[in-house]
Amino acid sequence: MHMSGQTAFTGAAKTGPTLISLKDVVVDFATRDRVVRAVDGISLDMPEGGFTALVGPSGCGKSTVLNMVAGLLKPSAGSVTFEGRPVDGPNTRVGYMTQKDTLLPWRTVEDNVGIAFELRCRRSERGDKAARVAEMIERVGLKGFEKHFPSELSGGMRKRAALARMLIYKPSTLLLDEPFGALDAQLRLIMQKELLELVDASGMTVVLVTHDLEEAVSLADKVVVFTSRPGRIRAVRDIPIPRPRDPATLRFTDAFRDHCAALWDELRDEVAAAMATPHA
Amino acid sequence: MSEGARLWTGRAVLLAALLAIWQLGGTFVSERWISSPTAIVGRLADWLARDLFLHLGVTLAEIAAGLAIGVPLGILTGVTLGRLRNVSAVLRPFVVVMNSLPIVALAPLLIMWFGIGMLPKIVLVAFVSFLLLFFNTFAGARAVDEEQLDALTLMGASGVERFRKVVLPGCTAWIMAGLKNAVPYALIGAVIGEMMVSRAGLGHLVSRAGQQFDMTGIYAGLFVLMILGSVLNEAISLAERHLLRWRGPHGA
Incomplete structure (x- = not known):
């Protein structure tokens, strides 16, 4: 139908x-x-x-x-x-955001958001990666929480961190x-x-x-x-x-x-x- | 007085009372059987001036060498086999049976193979720590969050990158649990090996005193072992608190 x-x-x-x-x-x-x-x-x-x-x-x-x-x-x-x-x-x-956030609990917010840049297939990307991580964290409203672990964030904040992690490498x-x-x-x-x-x-x-x-x-x-x-x-x-x-x-x-x-x-x-x- | 100060005052009073009873007890029972705190302190001072650090060094070296071999091997084997579903299914019963064996019972075998020096103790410690780390890491590798792996896969992570960034750190809590067991077991393994047959080490010190009916020497040796065990365990707890600080106050 x-x-x-x-x-x-x-x-x-x-x-x-x-x-x-x-x-x-x-x-x-x-x-x-x-x-x-x-x-x-x-x-x-x-x-x-x-x-x-x-x-x-x-x-x-x-x-x-x-x-x-x-x-x-x-x-x-x-x-x-x-x-x-x-x-x-x-x-x-694709960038995929599942229902359950899949942040890595042993990484801080900034290390989670920037993880894509650590992968070999994306390492060639140009530009100041640290600045992009900081900008993306600010964009989703998590400024000040860069050094926090996921266990220290609310459910909504974790969602925003996951969103930032996905958007930062600009999937189509x-x-x-x-x-x-x-x-x-x-x-x-x-x-x-x-x-x-x-x-x-x-x-x-x-x-x-x-x-x-x-x-x-x-x-x-x-x-x-x-x-x-x-x-x-x-x-x-x-x-x-x-x-x-x-x-x-x-x-x-x-x-x-x-x-x-x-x-x-x-x-x-x-x-x-x-x-x-x-x-x- | 603060809560903490009261607690520590209570503990100090209890310790002083126990030591006093022990000291006085010697005059009723005879120091030949229970020695006395002052005699033990005297013996420790005597040992300190002579060869205590040699024996302590031998035992520590056996533990350190054994752990340095057994821990990384156990982690690597556990995490690799744990991720290979088919292999882990085949190995399961073997793992269970090996786990049921009291490893220190291997000491006589190892002494026959490797002689009476430090080597059989090192092998025993390595074997115990390998098995403990293997079992824990194996379980941890099987419990890795598949959705976290999928998330990295979609970002383009290679197999090696997934292993290094998700599987290994995901096993940290299990590895620490294994280490918390392995360290006291390493001390037990080294000391039992030394007590069976050896030329040096804290276990040698205790068993030699026993053979000479030297109660004060036995108690002094046990005291050193107790301090060593406490220091090692506290070091592991410190390392665990640091490595697992991401778990938050609720241990999530």
Whole structure:
């Protein structure tokens, strides 16, 4: 099923060449006593420079899609391509922020943020690396915490450190799995705005997984609604709200409310279905 | 008086009382059996003027040489085998059986192989510390956070870089746990080796005194061993606090 809501507005969304393409993707997970189908026949194209949000009830396979784009998981059937080539190993073109922050607990904030520069494949990068680390730490609001260990930070601060660690080496594509889930509402809005500014300025492609419809609508130019498990695509809706956007004020506009309402109509049944099944 | 001062005053009083009872006890039981604190202090002063540092040096050298061989070998073997799933599955029962062996029971075998000098003690200490570090690092390498590894992989890290930046530091807590066991075991191994047969060392000092029915000498030797053990353990605890300071106050 591949519906496209409000097709009349697609012209406003970014339409670069297709960067990421999923075709008839199926993912089965073997548990101890049976095989669970997590993703059931997903086809989806994401354009270069586009901002795509994946929403759906928990357990619907949204994160599984990110894992496949990152090359950490192979589909059981179907194909995943990146820049026209099949993804057949870790995809080092993407920056991936998982739900759980993967900061190294024995490194200070600045050593975590700068770790990419220690890797051989990025050592040739020019410029003052220490200055870039300091600038990025300031940018995510962690100035003064450079020498702190992750265990000394709050959950939100750890998220910001993880964001800085990913953005510092300027990956062309960002995969974000509930990046701001742990933050309080105000900080969330600030971080969303920061992210949009960074993305708009650099032309990065973003795939965002979130359970928060308002976050999806305020950030993305295409929102994909997943069904409850096994995950299929229930609806795709373009969000032709012009950029730059300010997530803090956008939420008071009529267009924003209309998009949220339309998407909620699609999502409501799926959330109910997910709650009715025991494994969701 | 502050809490700390009260605590230490209490401890000093208890120690003084125990020493007084010991000293007085000698006049009732006979110093031949329990010696006395003053006699022990006298003996220590005597040893200090003669060859205490020679024996202390021999024991310390055995421990240091043994640890220098066993610890790095144990860490490297543990972390390598722990990351190789198939190999570690094959090795598991062997590891469990080796772990059940009281290693110091190997001392007679090693003495027959390597003679009565420092070498069999060094081998014993190396063997004990190798096994303890191996078991702990092996478990640590299997418990490394796969998501941390994935994060580095996506940044473009090579296998060697992942190993150096995630796997090895991720094992630090386990390695320290192994060291905390290995150091007292190293002391035990060296001393037991010396007590069986040797020409020098703190264990030699104690067993020689025993053979001569020299109670004061036994107690003086045990006292030196107690101090040495305390210093070694405290050094390891200090190193651990420094190396694991990132764990925060809750040991997360």
